[in-house]
Amino acid sequence: MIILSDTAAEQTFTIIPRFETSGSLDVTFTNETQNKVSNTFAYAGTYANGVLSINATFSPVLKLNTFYSITVFSGLELLWRGRAFVTDQTELPKYSINENKFDEYDGNNNEFIVI
Numbered sequence: 001m002i003i004l005s006d007t008a009a010e011q012t013f014t015i016i017p018r019f020e021t022s023g024s025l026d027v028t029f030t031n032e033t034q035n036k037v038s039n040t041f042a043y044a045g046t047y048a049n050g051v052l053s054i055n056a057t058f059s060p061v062l063k064l065n066t067f068y069s070i071t072v073f074s075g076l077e078l079l080w081r082g083r084a085f086v087t088d089q090t091e092l093p094k095y096s097i098n099e100n101k102f103d104e105y106d107g108n109n110n111e112f113i114v115i
Contacts, residue, residue: 002084021074
């Protein structure tokens with residue numbers, strides 16, 4: 001899954017496509033909550049060692065705490081399909097979708113009852 005932010009600044013994400021193409025790519029972001037196409041743009045891909053880097057500026061800006069389905073087409077062929085989540089958290093390696101929503105129970109002392 002790709003993690004993006006809700007800013008108007010340019011963002012970069014990388015994908016591993018099904019095949020390498022030299023043509024223009026059509027990238028579509030669909031809001032999974034509303035099931036509506038949010039952003040569509042054409043992009044000339046930048047390949048390096050089988051990985052495609054995509055730079056995008058989103059207008060309208062992606063909605064915070066929302067999942068998006070991403071499809072990348074090369075002509076009529078599906079090049080890649082995936083999912084993205086939009087967050088404002090900055091420490092992505094420590095990212096948790098449950099931040100501040102889970103209280104750990106530490107009252108367990110490993111006792112059990114034998115009947």
